[in-house]
Structures are given as C-alpha cells and as structure tokens.
Amino acid sequence: MTAKIIDGKAFAAGLRERIAEHVARLKSEHGITPGLAVIIVGHDPASQVYVNNKARQTKEVGMNSFKYELPEDVSEDEVLALIEELNNRDDVNGILCQLPVPKHIDENKIINALSPAKDVDCFSPENVGKVAIGLPGPVPCTPLGSLMLLRDELGDLSGKNAVVIGRSNLVGKPMGALLLRDSATVTIAHSRTQDLPAICAAADIIVAAVGRPEMVKGDWIKPGATVIDVGINRVNAPEKGEGKTKLVGDVEYSEAAKVAGAITPVPGGVGPMTIACLLANTVTTACLANGLTPPSDLTA
Numbered sequence: 001m002t003a004k005i006i007d008g009k010a011f012a013a014g015l016r017e018r019i020a021e022h023v024a025r026l027k028s029e030h031g032i033t034p035g036l037a038v039i040i041v042g043h044d045p046a047s048q049v050y051v052n053n054k055a056r057q058t059k060e061v062g063m064n065s066f067k068y069e070l071p072e073d074v075s076e077d078e079v080l081a082l083i084e085e086l087n088n089r090d091d092v093n094g095i096l097c098q099l100p101v102p103k104h105i106d107e108n109k110i111i112n113a114l115s116p117a118k119d120v121d122c123f124s125p126e127n128v129g130k131v132a133i134g135l136p137g138p139v140p141c142t143p144l145g146s147l148m149l150l151r152d153e154l155g156d157l158s159g160k161n162a163v164v165i166g167r168s169n170l171v172g173k174p175m176g177a178l179l180l181r182d183s184a185t186v187t188i189a190h191s192r193t194q195d196l197p198a199i200c201a202a203a204d205i206i207v208a209a210v211g212r213p214e215m216v217k218g219d220w221i222k223p224g225a226t227v228i229d230v231g232i233n234r235v236n237a238p239e240k241g242e243g244k245t246k247l248v249g250d251v252e253y254s255e256a257a258k259v260a261g262a263i264t265p266v267p268g269g270v271g272p273m274t275i276a277c278l279l280a281n282t283v284t285t286a287c288l289a290n291g292l293t294p295p296s297d298l299t300a
Contacts, residue, residue, distance in 0.1 A: 002257060002258065003227070003256070003257040003258070003259070003260040003261060003262055003263040004153075004261065004262040004263075005257075005262075005263065005264075005265055006149055006153055006226075006228075006262050006263060006264045006265075006269060007268065007269075008145070008149060008264055008265075008268060008269040008270055008271065008272045008273050009268050009272045011148065011149060011152060011272075011273065012145075012272035012273050012275075012276040013272075015148070015273070015276045015277075015280065015298075016057065016060070016061055016276050016279065018295075018297060018298070019061045019276070019279050019280055019283055019298065020060070020061040020062055022283050022295050022298065023061055023062040023063055023283065024062060026283070026286065026287070026292075027062070030290065030292065032286055032290055033062070033063065033064055033091070034063045034064070034093045034094070034282050034283055034285075034286035035063060035064035035065070035066060035089075035091045035092045035093055035094070035282075035286075036054070036058045036063055036064070036065055036066070036092075036093070036094040036095075036096075036120065036278075036279070036282045037066040037067075037068065037086050037089075037092045037094065037095045037096075038051050038054055038055065038065075038066070038067050038068070038095075038096055038097075038098065039068045039070065039079065039082060039083070039095070039096070039097040039098065040067070040068070040069050040070065040097075040098040041070045041071075041072065041074055041079065041097070041098070041101045041102060041105065042070075042071070042072040042101070042102055043072065044100075047098050050098070051067065051098055053275060054275055054278065055067050057275055057276070057279060058279060058282075061279055063279065063282060063283075064091060066086075066092060068082060070082075072102055073102075074105075076104065076105045076106060076109065079097070079101075079105060079110060080109065080110070080113050083095065083097070083110070083113045083114060084113065086118070087113075087114070087115040087118060092118065093118060093120075093282055093285045093286035093289055094118055094120035094138075094278075094281060094282035094285055094286075095114055095115070095118045095119065095120070096119075096120055096121045096278070097110050097111075097114070111123045111124060112124065112125075116137075117285060117288065117289060118285055119138060120138050120141075120278055120281040120282050120285060121138075121140070121141065121278070121281075122137075122138045122139055122140040122141070122174070122281070128169070128174070131174050131177050131178070131300075132177050134181055136284075136288060136294065136299070137284070137285075137288065138281035138284055138285055139174070139178065139277075139281065139299065139300045140170060140171070140174040141273075141274045141275075141277040141278050141281065142170065142171050142209075142230060142270060142273070142274050142277075143171055143174045143175040143178050144178070144273075144277040144280070144281075144299075144300055145270055145273025145274055145276065145277045146175060146207055146228045146230060146270055146273070147175075147178045147179070147182070147300055148273065148277070149228060149264065149269075149270070149273065150205060150226065150228060151182070153226055153262050154205075154226060157179065157182040157183065157184045157205070158182065158183035158184070159183065159184070159185065160184045160185070160204040160205050161184070161185050161187075161202060161203050161204045161205070162179045162184040162185065162186050162187070162203060162204065162205040162206075162207065163186075163187045163189055163199055163200055163202075163203040163205070163206050163207070164176050164179070164186065164187070164188045164189065164207045164209065165189045165190070165196070165200075165206065165207065165208045165209060165210045165215075165216065165250070166188075166189075166190065166207075166208070166209035166210040166211070166230075166250075167188055167190045168209065171209040171230055172188060172190070172209050173188070175207050175209065176188045178300050179205070179207075181300065184205065187199060187203075190210075191210075196220070197217070197219070197220045200216065200220040200221065200222070201220060201221070201222050202222065203222055203225055204222065204225055204226065205225065205226050205227075205228070206220075206221065206225060206226070206227045206228070206251075207228045207230060208227070208228070208229050208230060208231055208249065208250035208251050209230035209231065209250065210231065210250050211231060211233070211250065212231070212233070212250055213231070213233040213235050213248050213249075213250070214233075214248055214249070214250070214251065214252040214253075215250050215251075215252075216229075216250055216251040216252060216256065217252050217255065217256075218252050218254075218255025218256045218257075218258060218259055219255070219259075221256050221259040221260050222259075223259055223260075223261075224260070224261040225259075225260050225261060226260065226261055226262045226263070227251055227256055227260045227262070227263040227264065228264050228269070228270060229249035229250055229251040229253070229263065229264050229265075229266050229269060229270065230249075230250065230270050231248075231249040231250030231251070231266065232247055232249065232266060232267070232271060233247065233248050233249065233250070234246070234247055235247075235248055247266055247267050248266060249264075249265075249266030249269070251263070251266075253265065253266065280298035280299070281298075283295065283298055284298060284299055
C-alpha cells in the first residue's frame with residue numbers, strides 16, 4: 001500500500017482562488033477592500049523572503065498590502081507606536097509583526113499591543129481563548145491549514161482518534177482545540193509522553209508538530225491513518241553533494257508513506273497553507289469589523 005499524497009500546494013492555490021472571489025464580493029457588494037499590514041524588523045533573509053511572499057499573495061487575491069520595513073536598531077517604542085497607528089486605521093484589517101524580532105524588543109509586548117480584532121496570526125490571549133471556546137475570529141494559520149487538509153481528505157472528523165505530537169502555543173495546543181471542535185477524540189503528546197509509538201499506533205489521525213527531524217517512524221503509523229506533518233527541518237544531505245542540505249518533516253516520510261492512507265509531504269504539504277490561511281483570516285477580520293458573517297469555507 002502506498003499512501004495518497006496530500007497536495008497542500010494545490011489545495012492552497014484553490015483556497016486563494018476562493019479568497020479572491022470573497023474579496024471581489026466584499027468590494028462589489030459592500031465597498032470593502034480588506035487590507036493586511038506586515039511589519040518586519042531587521043534584515044533576516046529568510047524573513048524577507050517570507051514577507052515578500054505574503055505581500056505578493058495579498059495583492060494577487062485583490063487585497064491591499066501594507067509593508068513596513070524597520071531597521072534592526074529601531075526602538076521598542078517606535079514599533080509599538082506603529083502598531084497603535086495601524087490598530088486605528090480603517091483600511092487595515094489584519095496586522096502581523098514578523099517574528100523573531102531583535103533581542104532588545106519584547107515579543108510579548110508586541111503581541112499584546114496588537115488589536116485582537118486585527119491579530120491575524122492569532123497570538124493574542126483573547127483570540128487564543130476564542131479558538132478554545134469556538135467564538136468567531138481568526139484561527140492560528142498552520143492549525144487552520146492542517147484542519148482544512150484533514151476535512152478535505154476525511155470529510156467528517158467526528159469520532160476519529162487524533163494524536164497531536166507537540167504542545168506549542170503556535171501549533172500543538174490550538175490544533176488540539178480545533179480537532180475537539182470537530183468532535184475528534186484528541187490526545188496531545190509531547191516530550192514526556194510514555195510509549196509514544198503505542199499511542200500513535202492507535203491513531204486515525206496524526207499531526208506531527210514537534211520540530212525534530214523524522215522523529216515519527218513508519219512503524220508507529222496505524223495502517224490507513226492520515227498523517228499531517230507540520231515539521232520543517234533542514235538537515236545535511238551528503239547524497240546531494242558536499243555541504244548540501246534538504247528539508248524533511250517530523251515524520252520519516254518514506255517509511256510512513258508505505259503504511260498511511262494519506263500523508264502530507266515536506267515541502268509542499270502544510271507549508272503552502274500557512275500564507276493562504278493568513279489571507280483567509282484577513283477576510284474573516286474584515287467581515288467581523290463590518291458586521292458581516294465571515295465565509296464558512298475560510299474558517300474553522
């Protein structure tokens with residue numbers, strides 16, 4: 001048996017098409033153009049590429065994109081003042097500050113300064129609470145993308161036995177909350193979990209988000225299970241040549257793919273969903289800010 005490959009790149013492209021249709025409708029029917037503001041502090045090359053991709057995709061779906069590039073030595077007060085200005089702008093519906101920021105800036109202060117109504121990364125305590133109890137609002141992008149892929153692959157998740165490996169605030173905890181909302185039976189495993197292979201072997205769904213290359217082995221997987229690999233790890237690849245590297249997930253893909261029913265590859269699985277879900281969240285916050293019901297196909 002060979003697992004079906006869950007093509008996150010193709011799904012994300014379709015999601016962006018649906019977002020563009022919703023944006024066009026907001027413009028024509030309500031005169032609303034959603035706007036996303038991105039703040040980047042310093043000149044980290046990887047962050048620059050990521051931010052540029054966000055800006056490009058924001059424009060491609062018809063939304064307004066606002067990018068603020070601040071020098072490495074910008075003061076914390078200046079960043080907070082910019083956030084306050086964006087909080088008060090009607091043409092900005094989503095704000096994100098690219099993390100990490102330089103050490104002299106307190107990340108928690110940045111997160112707490114964002115208006116929860118515009119916090120499209122869903123970092124603020126208020127939005128975390130809304131996710132937990134199922135109130136309307138933005139949802140953390142990577143868990144939302146993972147949930148969309150699971151629903152597309154499996155349909156109804158009700159009663160499925162789901163194991164989330166990893167308990168981070170960014171992925172593990174909100175992923176567990178979203179699966180619970182879809183009536184799955186959820187186990188959140190982590191570094192101190194005893195007999196993790198046995199727990200995984202009973203799972204219909206595994207979401208691996210632990211940040212350790214190829215930690216989840218093929219013989220941990222229940223035959224026919226659906227595996228969502230959130231990990232993105234760069235490892236040495238001597239087979240490609242001296243000094244070469246490659247990206248791998250948290251799951252031993254080649255062996256897991258022989259057992260699983262469906263699996264996301266790395267790259268090309270969950271990764272492309274993250275920016276698409278950021279755009280979806282911006283449509284959601286734009287709708288809520290204007291007293292409109294967010295589109296159901298963009299939310300959890």
